[in-house]
Amino acid sequence: MITPRDIPVDRTPLPGVGLRLELMAADGNRLGVIHLQQGGIELFISRSDDPDLAAASVTLTPREAATLIELFGGSSFSHELSHLQEAAAGVAVDWLTIEHGEPYVARSLGDTRLRTRTGVSIVAVVRDGSVEPSPTPQFVFAAGDVLVAVGTADGLARAGALIRGEP
Amino acid sequence: MRSLFLLELGAVLLALTFLTRAAGRFSFSPIPLYLVLGLLIGEHGPVPLDVSREFIDAGAELGAILLLFLLGVEYSVDELTAGARRAYVSGTVDLGLNFLPGFLVGVLLDWSIPAAFLLGGVTYISSSGIAAKLLRDLGWMGNRETPAVLSVLVIEDLVMAVYLAVAAALVLGVGAGAAMSTLLGAVALVVVVIVTAGRFGPHLSRLVFIRSDESVLLGLLGIVLTVAGLAERVHVSAGVGAFLIGLAVSGDAAHRAGQLLGPLRDLFGAAFFVFFGLQVDPTEIPPVLVPALALIVVAAATKLVTGWVAGRRFGAGPRGRRRAAALLVARGEFSIIIAELGIESGLEPQLAPLATTVVLGLAVLGPILVQVSARAEKSHEFA
Numbered sequence: 001m002i003t004p005r006d007i008p009v010d011r012t013p014l015p016g017v018g019l020r021l022e023l024m025a026a027d028g029n030r031l032g033v034i035h036l037q038q039g040g041i042e043l044f045i046s047r048s049d050d051p052d053l054a055a056a057s058v059t060l061t062p063r064e065a066a067t068l069i070e071l072f073g074g075s076s077f078s079h080e081l082s083h084l085q086e087a088a089a090g091v092a093v094d095w096l097t098i099e100h101g102e103p104y105v106a107r108s109l110g111d112t113r114l115r116t117r118t119g120v121s122i123v124a125v126v127r128d129g130s131v132e133p134s135p136t137p138q139f140v141f142a143a144g145d146v147l148v149a150v151g152t153a154d155g156l157a158r159a160g161a162l163i164r165g166e167p
Numbered sequence: 168m169r170s171l172f173l174l175e176l177g178a179v180l181l182a183l184t185f186l187t188r189a190a191g192r193f194s195f196s197p198i199p200l201y202l203v204l205g206l207l208i209g210e211h212g213p214v215p216l217d218v219s220r221e222f223i224d225a226g227a228e229l230g231a232i233l234l235l236f237l238l239g240v241e242y243s244v245d246e247l248t249a250g251a252r253r254a255y256v257s258g259t260v261d262l263g264l265n266f267l268p269g270f271l272v273g274v275l276l277d278w279s280i281p282a283a284f285l286l287g288g289v290t291y292i293s294s295s296g297i298a299a300k301l302l303r304d305l306g307w308m309g310n311r312e313t314p315a316v317l318s319v320l321v322i323e324d325l326v327m328a329v330y331l332a333v334a335a336a337l338v339l340g341v342g343a344g345a346a347m348s349t350l351l352g353a354v355a356l357v358v359v360v361i362v363t364a365g366r367f368g369p370h371l372s373r374l375v376f377i378r379s380d381e382s383v384l385l386g387l388l389g390i391v392l393t394v395a396g397l398a399e400r401v402h403v404s405a406g407v408g409a410f411l412i413g414l415a416v417s418g419d420a421a422h423r424a425g426q427l428l429g430p431l432r433d434l435f436g437a438a439f440f441v442f443f444g445l446q447v448d449p450t451e452i453p454p455v456l457v458p459a460l461a462l463i464v465v466a467a468a469t470k471l472v473t474g475w476v477a478g479r480r481f482g483a484g485p486r487g488r489r490r491a492a493a494l495l496v497a498r499g500e501f502s503i504i505i506a507e508l509g510i511e512s513g514l515e516p517q518l519a520p521l522a523t524t525v526v527l528g529l530a531v532l533g534p535i536l537v538q539v540s541a542r543a544e545k546s547h548e549f550a
Contacts, residue, residue: 015320039422054310057308
């Protein structure tokens with residue numbers, strides 16, 4: 001499973017039940033999903049006064065879960081990509097975010113010369129929940145764009161630094 | 168006489184229906200109710216029913232085997248080994264704290280060592296059925312302490328596979344040398360199945376799961392009963408054989424096995440608990456009431472400590488630890504399977520009434536404790 005690198009996701013096997021994936025949101029709530037062995041997905045959100053306790057949990061069929069993922073927008077893309085990562089060993093996928101004030105805001109993909117300098121390809125850009133697949137070199141970045149980057153682990157690290165304007 | 172058989176069986180099944188409905192309404196386990204029904208209609212009970220003993224006997228044996236088989240099906244070998252690695256400290260605390268009370272009470276009552284060993288098993292093993300049902304009904308699968316509870320239950324099931332084999336040897340009253348070789352045989356069998364299940368499990372699963380539902384159902388039952396019977400022949404308990412073959416079934420095959428055999432397990436499992444109750448003379452309970460009540464209090468307390476420790480090790484706060492503690496208190500199906508070994512062997516006449524009382528007490532007390540802690544949560548919800 002691929003997730004943006006900066007948010008740690010805890011994976012906990014629940015023997016006889018399934019696999020639980022969860023994260024801590026910045027507002028202090030723990031939330032996540034349980035992939036049930038019996039099929040389906042349980043979604044839960046913890047209580048703010050007791051982060052250990054699931055305050056609400058909803059069991060979704062796979063179709064409902066897929067629909068919910070689409071409601072989140074760009075995330076459906078990560079679902080597709082997870083197969084790609086399994087298929088190609090040695091090739092990694094990463095999310096690179098263009099933050100406010102970074103050097104490539106309002107500049108084009110071609111300006112970065114990413115593929116020449118790091119060997120990394122940008123296969124898609126996620127903006128406000130919609131996906132621009134296979135952006136051309138003329139594609140102009142905006143703050144908040146999330147670049148879906150494919151390359152070697154080393155190349156991806158250098159690409160991240162380049163985007164942030166680090167030497 | 169023959170014509171009464173259907174009538175009485177029908178009456179028993181209808182009684183069971185009402186009991187499960189009542190239990191379901193209060194999110195309670197029906198197991199204690201099954202036991203009480205057995206006590207009531209047994210030959211020493213107030214309403215002796217002359218239901219065909221052979222029929223219920225055979226059904227009960229199937230029930231015990233199916234309970235253990237489907238327990239094995241629920242877990243994959245990887246989950247078992249991973250669970251054991253993650254929670255071996257909690258698992259060790261669990262074994263030490265909860266086996267000893269039963270064992271010591273047996274020794275204090277001047278029982279033979281094998282009988283005391285069985286009572287230790289009765290107090291050791293929590294009811295994973297009751298705990299899992301409570302976790303689902305309360306929507307607690309997402310709780311932080313839940314993996315702690317499940318890991319402890321997994322380790323108990325692993326320990327039980329070995330325990331049942333040892334108990335079977337002890338109950339047979341074989342000499343120390345023969346008991347040792349049975350134990351080694353059991354451990355070897357467990358290891359062999361775990362290794363081969365990891366390697367050949369998928370093939371086995373494919374072999375069984377190619378044809379219609381009927382042939383899958385019959386094929387699965389056939390394999391389970393054959394392996395259970397073979398295990399019994401070599402003095403490793405039939406239940407252990409069934410549990411191990413369950414472990415070997417994994418993936419989609421496990422899902423289908425659960426769907427097909429689940430209803431059979433529920434039917435014959437009910438027969439098993441009723442049958443156990445039938446064999447107990449209710450008038451034998453009052454004489455053992457004092458040690459039974461003491462054991463209920465102590466065994467509840469030791470499980471509370473276990474759950475607290477396990478919850479803390481998984482990073483849960485005090486409230487999460489309290490929930491984990493309460494979830495482990497209930498004893499149920501597996502304690503009865505262990506006590507049944509004692510009845511079959513006629514080791515100690517007090518074992519059955521004592522074990523019945525302890526399981527009845529804890530199977531009721533456990534869910535009450537859990538509900539109390541759940542209510543406490545509700546009262547300051549969104550406060």
